[in-house]
Amino acid sequence: MKALVLEEIGKPMVVKNDWPEPKCPADGAIVRVEGSGICRSDWHLWQGDWGWIGFKPRLPAILGHEFAGVIEEVGKDVKNLKPGARVVVPLAQGCGVCDDCRTGFSNHCMRGGGMTGYAQYGVLSHADFNYAPLPEEIDFVEASSMGCRYVTAFHGLLDQGHVKADESVVIYGCGGVGLSAVQIASALGARVIAVDLDDRKLELAKQVGANDVINGKKTDPVKAVRDLTNGGADVSVDALGIEATCRNAVASLRKRGRHIQIGLTTQKEKGEVALPIDQIVFREIQFVGSLAIQSFRYPALLSMIQRGLLAPRKLITETIPLEKAFGVLEQMSKFENVGISVINQF
Ligand SMILES: [Zn+2]
Numbered sequence: 218m219k220a221l222v223l224e225e226i227g228k229p230m231v232v233k234n235d236w237p238e239p240k241c242p243a244d245g246a247i248v249r250v251e252g253s254g255i256c257r258s259d260w261h262l263w264q265g266d267w268g269w270i271g272f273k274p275r276l277p278a279i280l281g282h283e284f285a286g287v288i289e290e291v292g293k294d295v296k297n298l299k300p301g302a303r304v305v306v307p308l309a310q311g312c313g314v315c316d317d318c319r320t321g322f323s324n325h326c327m328r329g330g331g332m333t334g335y336a337q338y339g340v341l342s343h344a345d346f347n348y349a350p351l352p353e354e355i356d357f358v359e360a361s362s363m364g365c366r367y368v369t370a371f372h373g374l375l376d377q378g379h380v381k382a383d384e385s386v387v388i389y390g391c392g393g394v395g396l397s398a399v400q401i402a403s404a405l406g407a408r409v410i411a412v413d414l415d416d417r418k419l420e421l422a423k424q425v426g427a428n429d430v431i432n433g434k435k436t437d438p439v440k441a442v443r444d445l446t447n448g449g450a451d452v453s454v455d456a457l458g459i460e461a462t463c464r465n466a467v468a469s470l471r472k473r474g475r476h477i478q479i480g481l482t483t484q485k486e487k488g489e490v491a492l493p494i495d496q497i498v499f500r501e502i503q504f505v506g507s508l509a510i511q512s513f514r515y516p517a518l519l520s521m522i523q524r525g526l527l528a529p530r531k532l533i534t535e536t537i538p539l540e541k542a543f544g545v546l547e548q549m550s551k552f553e554n555v556g557i558s559v560i561n562q563f
């Protein structure tokens with residue numbers, strides 16, 4: 218099959234036409250990939266980030282962790298899924314039997330599998346536990362943002378941040394996950410402020426629901442947020458994961474505000490950012506991490522899309538062949554790309 222292969226960290230990925238097709242696990246399924254989003258997490262893995270938390274791809278690797286497609290084959294132990302079914306493949310695939318999975322937090326299960334979307338065929342592990350059926354009216358390209366970025370923002374705002382309609386939410390970083398957070402927070406009824414350094418991304422943020430946008434290159438974003446919200450936002454989101462966005466997001470909160478950390482750090486921070494601890498205590502700030510989402514949450518998200526409350530389609534700015542996917546990852550080094558790029562030709 219055709220696949221985009223990471224052979225060496227930091228080196229260009231290569232399209233191979235004769236890569237072996239994945240074998241179907243007894244309790245898993247093979248998915249014919251019809252759409253595959255290109256997420257910054259893959260840029261991080263290509264850069265060799267996250268070794269400091271013990272996270273490293275085994276090389277050679279096929280990355281790509283947000284894809285959707287059609288079930289091609291199911292293993293002999295799979296009961297509820299048949300070839301021909303349309304599915305979204307969740308980023309976090311749980312094993313279904315460990316303590317995390319059994320207590321409802323399969324997004325923390327590290328035994329599940331996943332990440333094979335930059336190829337013609339991918340694997341859905343522990344298929345009965347992880348499959349997320351895709352309704353006919355949502356196409357594969359739109360569904361491709363839902364493996365990681367869109368659901369990660371959904372989980373962060375709803376499940377971890379408990380954002381309410383009467384609250385103000387400031388989102389630092391308007392890449393894929395940040396723009397997703399803008400759209401979802403807006404759909405929840407919150408007043409949304411988006412911060413970025415790129416006017417093109419802020420324009421898109423406005424189109425998908427931001428009430429106010431701040432270019433952090435031109436304006437002190439913390440002061441601007443405090444002015445706009447009469448003292449600070451109720452909720453802040455760091456959708457990027459660098460020191461400046463994390464610290465500014467926390468500093469933008471009002472007393473008793475909640476910070477949701479979605480972005481993971483880079484080589485520069487190596488997982489560590491200094492925070493104003495005394496302020497956090499005196500102001501009773503909550504600092505909450507947020508990771509992916511459980512497979513069982515997909516129907517709730519898909520229902521909101523079907524009812525017209527959410528429209529991930531609006532975040533997708535280009536569809537491309539597999540051959541151009543690595544170019545998108547290269548652009549990410551300079552933050553050049555706007556919106557979400559989806560591979561739809563393999
Ligand atoms: Zn598990």
Ligand SMILES: [Zn+2]
Nearest residue numbers: 256258365366
């Ligand atoms: Zn991702």
